[in-house]
Amino acid sequence: MTADSIKEALKQVKYPGFSRDIVSFGLVRSAAFADGTAKVSVAITTSDPKVPTMLKTEIEHCLRAQPGVKDVIVELAVSAAKAAPKPGTANLGGGTTPAGLKHSVAIASGKGGVGKSTFAVNLACALAQILEKSGRPGRVGLMDCDIYGPSVPLMMGLGGARPEVDGENLVPLERHGVKVMSMGFLVDDNTPVVWRGPMIMKTIQQFVQNVKWGDLDVLLIDLPPGTGDAQLSLVQTLPLDGAILVTTPQPAATNVARKGGLMFQKVNVPLLGVAENMSWFEDATGTRQHLFGEGGGATIAEMLGTSLLGQVPLFPEIRAGGDSGQPVTVSAVSGKPAKAFREIATTLLNRLKVPHAG
Numbered sequence: 001m002t003a004d005s006i007k008e009a010l011k012q013v014k015y016p017g018f019s020r021d022i023v024s025f026g027l028v029r030s031a032a033f034a035d036g037t038a039k040v041s042v043a044i045t046t047s048d049p050k051v052p053t054m055l056k057t058e059i060e061h062c063l064r065a066q067p068g069v070k071d072v073i074v075e076l077a078v079s080a081a082k083a084a085p086k087p088g089t090a091n092l093g094g095g096t097t098p099a100g101l102k103h104s105v106a107i108a109s110g111k112g113g114v115g116k117s118t119f120a121v122n123l124a125c126a127l128a129q130i131l132e133k134s135g136r137p138g139r140v141g142l143m144d145c146d147i148y149g150p151s152v153p154l155m156m157g158l159g160g161a162r163p164e165v166d167g168e169n170l171v172p173l174e175r176h177g178v179k180v181m182s183m184g185f186l187v188d189d190n191t192p193v194v195w196r197g198p199m200i201m202k203t204i205q206q207f208v209q210n211v212k213w214g215d216l217d218v219l220l221i222d223l224p225p226g227t228g229d230a231q232l233s234l235v236q237t238l239p240l241d242g243a244i245l246v247t248t249p250q251p252a253a254t255n256v257a258r259k260g261g262l263m264f265q266k267v268n269v270p271l272l273g274v275a276e277n278m279s280w281f282e283d284a285t286g287t288r289q290h291l292f293g294e295g296g297g298a299t300i301a302e303m304l305g306t307s308l309l310g311q312v313p314l315f316p317e318i319r320a321g322g323d324s325g326q327p328v329t330v331s332a333v334s335g336k337p338a339k340a341f342r343e344i345a346t347t348l349l350n351r352l353k354v355p356h357a358g
Helices: 003-010 050-064 116-133 197-209 229-237 251-266 296-303 316-324 336-352
Strands: 028-034 037-045 071-079 104-108 140-144 164-166 169-171 173-175 178-182 218-222 242-247 271-277 308-312
Touching: 003 028, 003 037, 003 050, 037 050, 050 071, 104 116, 104 251, 116 140, 116 178, 116 218, 116 242, 116 271, 116 316, 116 336, 197 229, 218 336, 242 251, 242 296, 242 336, 251 271, 251 296, 271 296, 271 336, 296 308, 308 336
Parallel strands: 037 071, 104 218, 104 242, 140 178, 140 218, 242 271, 271 308
Antiparallel strands: 028 037, 164 169, 173 178
16 A cells, blocks of 8 residues: 555545545645555544544545555544635635735626526626726636636626736736636637536636736635535635625525535535526516516525525626626616626625625
């Protein structure tokens, strides 16, 4: 047995409550083998007293089944988790905040097709407008972590653009007062990204650590749907101030969004609220038509112990703005869609306690 073979064997041990193993989570700090004894050091952050015992038992069981192993020593360092970590503190993986970044917020959804990226783009532009009026221009960033299907470049009017390289770092592109980084800048539009989890994790780490974000009041991270590698890699890499769940009103979306919210709670990331997208369509007479049902966002927010940040109606202008690279918050500042996003942006800044003129 070698240290590498011990770590390879430990890939069979899943972190309690997850389908991901403790090695890919980055929780195994060291491994050694001598005179028939396998010794491993593991560091975890949890407030559940059952988790350390469960992990220790699983690790011992796994390693004792390996050929040549007569004894197992497990050193388990446990740090107590907080219900709502303060900005800049570490989450599950112990990542640290880049210099100059004050607040980082994940934009997530359990299900695809709920308009999460459209929401993230317009929210970023609305935040930038509010902060610019407050004398703080260029203080909003948008990191597109949808590795397989990045749509932020198109929606921000940056399709085909390429970031500059400064030493070992990438310089984010800037549009509409928002600094932007996306996988879409690094691959050809006709080239599919066919990667396994470790490659996704490495890319997200580079987007956090090797991009010159500069001084930011708020960094929004647009995550792909679900609770997979991208989500778990992010919480290992960057201490998040919280997450916003985007959903449409119908149960098919809210039921899956709830799972996404529970995932963030498990990894010690507080929920800042739920944003309900496509809440209703307003016809020519001004009557609201609830095409996807009604009240789903408020219901899921209550179930998760958070609040409803706001509702964004189904406006054709929002879709058109995304397709043209001119988000509706920029192209029609005084319209109803832009007002809906600005209200949510103001609420978010208040919850993050970011000074602004409103």
